[in-house]
Amino acid sequence: xxxxxxxxxxxxxxxxxxxxxxxxxxxxxxxxxxxxxxxxxxxxxxxxxxxxxxxxxxxxxxxxxxxxxxxxxxxxxxxxxxxxxxxxxxxxxxxxxxxxxxxxxxxxxxxxxxxxxxxxxxxxxxxxxxxxxxxxxxxxxxxxxxxxxxxxxxxxxxxxxxxxxxxxxxxxxxxxxxxxxxxxxxxxxxxxxxxxxxxxxxxxxxxxxxxxxxxxxxxxxxxxxxxxxxxxxxxxxxxxxxxxxxxxxxxxxxxxxxxxxxxxxxxxxxxxxxxxxxxxxxxxxxxxxxxxxxx
Numbered sequence: 001x002x003x004x005x006x007x008x009x010x011x012x013x014x015x016x017x018x019x020x021x022x023x024x025x026x027x028x029x030x031x032x033x034x035x036x037x038x039x040x041x042x043x044x045x046x047x048x049x050x051x052x053x054x055x056x057x058x059x060x061x062x063x064x065x066x067x068x069x070x071x072x073x074x075x076x077x078x079x080x081x082x083x084x085x086x087x088x089x090x091x092x093x094x095x096x097x098x099x100x101x102x103x104x105x106x107x108x109x110x111x112x113x114x115x116x117x118x119x120x121x122x123x124x125x126x127x128x129x130x131x132x133x134x135x136x137x138x139x140x141x142x143x144x145x146x147x148x149x150x151x152x153x154x155x156x157x158x159x160x161x162x163x164x165x166x167x168x169x170x171x172x173x174x175x176x177x178x179x180x181x182x183x184x185x186x187x188x189x190x191x192x193x194x195x196x197x198x199x200x201x202x203x204x205x206x207x208x209x210x211x212x213x214x215x216x217x218x219x220x221x222x223x224x225x226x227x228x229x230x231x232x233x234x235x236x237x238x239x240x241x242x243x244x245x246x247x248x249x250x251x252x253x254x255x256x257x258x259x260x261x262x263x264x265x266x267x268x269x270x271x272x273x274x275x276x277x278x279x280x281x282x283x284x285x286x287x288x289x290x291x292x293x294x295x
Contacts, residue, residue, distance in 0.1 A: 035281055038138040045137070049145035053120075054152060068153040069160050072108050079104055079225055105161060106252045107224040110182070113154035114190055114244065115215050120146035121194025122211060125202045129295035139288050143198055147191045151183055158183075161255065173258040182250055185266070189243060189273040195280030199287040202294060224248060243272035 039046065058067065080101050124142040125132060132139060158179060201207035222244045223231070231239045239245060246269040250261040 035138075035140055035285070038140055039144055042138060042141045046141050046145045046148065049141065050149045050152065053145065053149040057149075068157045069109075072105065072112055072157065075112075076101055076105055076108060083225065102165070102256060103252070104225060106255045107248045109154065109157045109161060110186060110248055110251045111219065111222065111224050111244065113150045113157070114186055115219075116153075117147045117150035117187070117190040118194050118197060119208070119211065119215075120150060121190065122197040122201045122208055124194075125198055125291055126205075126295060132295055133292050139291050140195070140284065143194050143284075144191065147187055147194055150190070151187050154183060154186075158255075165255065170256075173254075175254050175258050175260050178254050178260050179251075182247055182254065185269055185273055186247055188277055189247070189269060192273060192276030192278075192280040195284040196276070199280075199283045202291055203287065218242075218244070222248060241268045243269060243276070245269075 083100070121143045124146045125139060128142050131142075162176060197207055197211055201211075221239070222242055223239065228236065228239060228245065228249065246261070246266050250266055250269075253259045253261050253265075
């Protein structure tokens with residue numbers, strides 16, 4: 001009498017697990033709040049880092065930020081010659097090299113900015129090793145500023161593309177107001193991935209070349225130079241849940257079709273953005289304390 005029964009032990013274990021889960025949940029929420037708080041508290045520094053990166057990127061350049069559109073145009077020219085002229089591929093109902101070029105450009109511009117943002121974020125700590133060692137501030141601001149800098153170049157590229165579309169008679173759609181939503185979604189997705197890759201790259205320098213090879217494969221597994229309708233039916237669902245697929249297709253809908261993507265059409269990218277940002281924040285928070293010791 002008075003001794004503990006097996007059921008009492010089970011109840012105690014369950015209560016302990018429940019308490020542990022609650023504490024872990026509270027801790028994760030506090031970490032997320034702390035990261036957002038750091039971003040806001042250091043917003044002036046982030047703005048300065050973005051301006052510094054943009055100036056450094058185009059210092060001594062005659063054309064300056066025009067390179068944000070000229071580089072994709074050179075890549076676009078290759079694809080147009082190969083796919084549209086040589087292979088006679090047509091992805092649009094209008095046909096012709098111009099419509100094909102616009103179709104590719106509406107997908108290439110977001111993809112190149114997305115790829116560049118993640119790569120810049122991956123090397124942000126190593127590239128700023130002197131700052132990380134010499135000063136005390138949240139390292140996440142370096143990652144955020146790298147992603148934001150590529151978002152700025154994307155805005156410039158899209159603005160030039162919209163002007164070109166207007167001059168060609170595409171007309172102005174109020175749907176273009178949806179572009180900031182897509183840029184924000186793309187930025188969160190890139191930041192989430194970047195927080196993971198910068199954590200690994202700071203510890204293991206092989207991360208960057210592996211990431212670059214991964215991007216080569218990811219590019220062709222994303223409907224950028226071909227429409228999703230060309231994907232075999234048995235693979236269509238997997239391709240549609242590619243993190244980049246829905247936001248690339250959403251850019252095309254807004255820019256070329258004058259439509260706003262439905263919630264179901266943009267859902268995969270939104271889900272991936274939230275999951276990867278949560279995972280990236282968790283990994284980054286674990287590794288951040290030792291950055292100054294390993295760079």
